Amino acid sequence: KQEVTQIPAALSVPEGENLVLNCSFTDSAIYNLQWFRQDPGKGLTSLLLIQSSQREQTSGRLNASLDKSSGRSTLYIAASQPGDSATYLCACNDYKLSFGAGTTVTVRA
């Protein structure tokens, strides 16, 4: 059974600092990995999708890396803003999507 872990569970940074969010998974036989953002009381918004054959994926200030051999993915958010405050979830697709519990980010103005 795939186990997905996200560390830390919560993170508070001043505006402008770069964010580093970690995700680890136990079974490297995944098809892809997806990062989501969730605002309080809202649904999930897809941020980045990394295929198993890719090492990284970028969208604007967001960059996600994938190292299947070590079972890790990292989401980098450059120059954080208060609007980046949310919970970030990673999910591994090994035919079914398995989620981590998320990292709750607070960016202080």
Next chain:
Amino acid sequence: NAGVTQTPKFQVLKTGQSMTLQCAQDMNHNSMYWYRQDPGMGLRLIYYSASEGTTDKGEVPNGYNVSRLNKREFSLRLESAAPSQTSVYFCASSERKLNYGYTFGSGTRLTVV
């Protein structure tokens, strides 16, 4: 561009009552999923439908039933609600191809008292 639409958004049930959560997608996706989200536990798969006409159990199926009504619609039914089913329920859809990502609905917040 609606994506995945869930109804209702909020619901309060008494223990033992039944209800159906509705989900519809307009992206012509083959696969649809029901998840529940509980504090500190992440999202857990309840049931999924890989394609129209098929349904399978996920990680936490007990107390639930599903119906894939057609390619667009996938409903989740609670026959006799219990307080342990208090949760936020999310529906998702995806193309059957494994390199596709998932699209989620905005969720149904269910409280069983």
